[in-house]
Amino acid sequence: MRKYLNLAMSLAIFLLFIVPSVASANQITLKAVLPEYYPGSNVIIKTGDxxxxxxxxxxxxxxxxxxxxxxxxxxxxxxxxxxxxxxxxxxxxxxxxxxxxxxxxxxxxxxxxxxxxxxxxxxxxxxxxxxxxxxxxxxxxxxxxxxxxxxxxxxxxxxxxxxxxxxxxxxxxxxxxxxxxxxxxxxxxxxxxxxxxxxxxxx
The missing domain is CATH 3.90.1720.10 (endopeptidase domain like (from Nostoc punctiforme))
Incomplete structure (x- = not known):
C-alpha cells in the first residue's frame, strides 16, 4: 500500500511541474510572430534591408x-x-x-x-x-x-x-x-x- 501511495505522490508532483510548462509553451506559441516575406519570395523582411x-x-x-x-x-x-x-x-x-x-x-x-x-x-x-x-x-x-x-x-x-x-x-x-x-x-x-x-x- 505504501508503495502505491508513494507512486501516486510522485505522479502528482510530476504533474505540478509539467502542466505549467505545457501552459507556458502554449502561451508562447499563441504569441509567436510569424515572419513576413517579400511578395512571391522566400526572403524574410528585416529591419535595415x-x-x-x-x-x-x-x-x-x-x-x-x-x-x-x-x-x-x-x-x-x-x-x-x-x-x-x-x-x-x-x-x-x-x-x-x-x-x-x-x-x-x-x-x-x-x-x-x-x-x-x-x-x-x-x-x-x-x-x-x-x-x-x-x-x-x-x-x-x-x-x-x-x-x-x-x-x-x-x-x-x-x-x-x-x-x-x-x-x-x-x-x-x-x-x-x-x-x-x-x-x-x-x-x-x-x-x-x-x-x-x-x-x-x-x-
Missing part, C-alpha cells in the same frame, strides 16, 4: 536605379522626385505603397547590411527633413554629401549609414560630409557592408 531597383528611362519613376531602406515599422524610407501632393523629397511608404511606385513585374533586389538597423532608424527620423529632390549639378554646396536638403536617393542612404553609425562611412569607406561627390545606387549595393539576400517581383 536595402531595396534596389534597376530601372531605365521610361519606366514607372523615370529614374535610372533607385534605392531605399526598410525600418523597424516595416515602412520603406527613401527620397524620390515624385510629387505626392506635398512636393518631392523624403517618403515613408508602407511596403505595398512602395511596390506600387514600380511597374508591375519589376524586379527589386534585397541587400542585407551589417550596419543596417541603425541606418534605418536614422532614415526614419530624418526623411521628413528632405523636402526637395535634386541631384546637384551647379550648386557646389548642395554637392556636398552632408547636405540634407535637397537630396537624392543614394546620397540619403549614404547619410543614413554614416550618421546612423556614429559618423562612420560603412558604404564607401572614406567619404565625409564635407566631400563634394556623388553617391550612386551601384556604390551602395557594391559596399562590403551589404550582402545580396535575394529578389522579388513587384505585384
Amino acid at each position: 536595402v531595396l534596389y531597383s534597376s530601372k531605365t528611362f521610361g519606366t514607372s519613376t523615370q529614374i535610372v536605379g533607385h534605392i531605399a531602406i526598410v525600418a523597424s515599422d516595416l515602412r520603406v524610407y527613401h527620397v524620390n522626385p515624385a510629387d505626392d501632393g506635398a512636393g518631392s523629397g523624403g517618403k515613408a511608404d508602407a511596403l505595398y505603397n512602395y511596390f506600387g511606385r514600380h511597374g508591375k513585374g519589376e524586379t527589386i533586389k534585397v541587400y542585407r547590411a551589417a550596419h543596417g538597423s541603425k541606418a534605418a532608424a536614422w532614415a526614419k527620423d530624418n526623411y521628413n527633413k528632405v523636402t526637395n529632390y535634386s541631384i546637384p549639378i551647379f550648386s557646389w554646396n548642395d554637392f556636398k554629401l552632408g547636405t540634407i536638403n535637397p537630396n537624392y536617393c543614394s546620397k540619403f542612404i549614404w547619410q543614413a549609414f554614416y550618421y546612423g553609425n556614429s559618423n562612420t562611412d560603412y558604404i564607401i569607406g572614406y567619404y565625409t560630409p564635407s566631400k563634394e561627390a556623388y553617391v550612386t545606387p551601384a556604390q551602395i549595393i557594391d559596399s562590403s557592408d551589404l550582402t545580396y539576400a535575394g529578389s522579388f517581383i513587384t505585384p
Whole structure:
C-alpha cells in the first residue's frame, strides 16, 4: 500500500511541474510572430534591408536605379522626385505603397547590411527633413554629401549609414560630409557592408 501511495505522490508532483510548462509553451506559441516575406519570395523582411531597383528611362519613376531602406515599422524610407501632393523629397511608404511606385513585374533586389538597423532608424527620423529632390549639378554646396536638403536617393542612404553609425562611412569607406561627390545606387549595393539576400517581383 505504501508503495502505491508513494507512486501516486510522485505522479502528482510530476504533474505540478509539467502542466505549467505545457501552459507556458502554449502561451508562447499563441504569441509567436510569424515572419513576413517579400511578395512571391522566400526572403524574410528585416529591419535595415536595402531595396534596389534597376530601372531605365521610361519606366514607372523615370529614374535610372533607385534605392531605399526598410525600418523597424516595416515602412520603406527613401527620397524620390515624385510629387505626392506635398512636393518631392523624403517618403515613408508602407511596403505595398512602395511596390506600387514600380511597374508591375519589376524586379527589386534585397541587400542585407551589417550596419543596417541603425541606418534605418536614422532614415526614419530624418526623411521628413528632405523636402526637395535634386541631384546637384551647379550648386557646389548642395554637392556636398552632408547636405540634407535637397537630396537624392543614394546620397540619403549614404547619410543614413554614416550618421546612423556614429559618423562612420560603412558604404564607401572614406567619404565625409564635407566631400563634394556623388553617391550612386551601384556604390551602395557594391559596399562590403551589404550582402545580396535575394529578389522579388513587384505585384
